[in-house]
Amino acid sequence: MTRLAITGMGFTLPGGVRTARDFWRHVRTGTSTLSPYTAFHDLGVPTVMAGRLTHEPVVEGLDPKHARKYSREILAALAGIDEALADAGVREVDPHRTGIIASSSRGPLQWWEREFASASGIGRVLGGLPGAPAAIAAIRTGVQGYVSTVSSACVGGTHALRTAAAELHADEADVMIVAGHEFPLTADLLRVYTDPASRVLSAGTTPQDSIRPYDADRDGTALGEGAVTLVLEREADAVARGAHIYALVLATGVANEAAHPTTMELSGEKTAALAERVIKKADLSVGDIGHVCGHGTGTRTNDLAESRAVRRVFGEHTDVPLTSVKPVFGHLFGASALVNIAATACMLDSGTIAPTGNSSRPDAACGLDSVFGGPREAELSAALSFAFALGSQSAVVALGAAR
Secondary structure (H helix, E strand, O other), X not given: OOOEEEEEEEEEEOOOEOOHHHHHHHHHHOOOOOEEEOOOHHHOOOOEEEEOXXXXXXXXXXXXXXXXXXXXXXXXXXXXXXXXXXXXOOOOOOHHHXXXXXXXXXXXXXXXXXXXXXXXXHHHHHHOOOOHXXXXXXXHHOXXXXXXXXXXXXXXXXXXXXHHHHHHHOOOOOEEEEEEEEOOOOHHHHHHHHOOOXXXXXXXXXXXXXXXXXXXXXXXXXXXXXXXXXXXXXXXXXXXXXXXXXXXXXEEEEEEOOOOOOOOOOOOHHHHHHHHXXXXXXXXXXXXXXXXXXXXXXXXXXXXXXXXXXXXXXXXXXXXXXXXXXXXXXXXXXXHHHHHHHXXXXXXXXXXXXXXXXXXXXXXXXXXXXXXXXXXXXXXXXXXXXXXXXOXXXXXXXXXXXX
């Protein structure tokens, strides 16, 4: 099968992250961008640690009268897409053979909570649509191919990537833009996630103790907001135009465990079977995989289930590292799988495994090397990126080094 290349990245993420270099600088060291969020004390929401955008999205050349009508989510997606296209060096493309596939778990929650009442005219029509960021980006960039937005919770980014890849494999497109955007920091959602009956958020009070994947002392996850974009094209096309290739997308796999709607299947058997199918589809062997970028939410069931899955695939005493990048920006729901894929691509590109930030005391029940303490140089030829979601959803992507 034709190999696909990731040639561009763009971001609107906490910590002022806009470029691939910004992104990798944070991920490489596991440096957390989380901060205390107290916006809804008067509504009974406790302080939580979260990855918040502390800068407004910058969309160069956008007419101010249009910018006023667009939600923060639309602006964040536009900024990330602009940056990714510039990073890829994509200029002369056939607009009919270029597309955008986006992912958002819950759509424009912040707009409905904060902006609906004050919006007017076309701004009110557009702002509440989950697909508005992709559609507006297509209009702005002249893209006239397949434009759509998927909603598959935290595996949505992989679903978007898989859909984009199918367009390229079918020769329906030459360039595909894959975007994820999520702005979940709203009073109603935080009330749900901090309710004692359903709480999954960490009770930590500093960036360093608020999300600790695979750590014996972990107590939950942290949310983040923002947007991420990848540019995908055929490897041969990227090589022909001299583009920098961050990594190759070798295979994707998606599945539903058909088990519990909110809890992962703890044996790891079904995830392991999916990962093995993806490895085979990528024409790799288990021994070719040097790293697994886990979903790594810092919740008990996630960390245990995917650790057990990795041990089933690679052996009970494997030395293949399983790491998480979620302590850096928080959990971006519909954009989280793309954050993972971007991080894995950067690791393959640089020959460095980024650490699991914040974590320091390995949980023996997880039983794997999760690279605590700092980055590690490694000769990586291939890696896996995991994603899991409510609704019993699982996804695995196999990525390869371009060098």
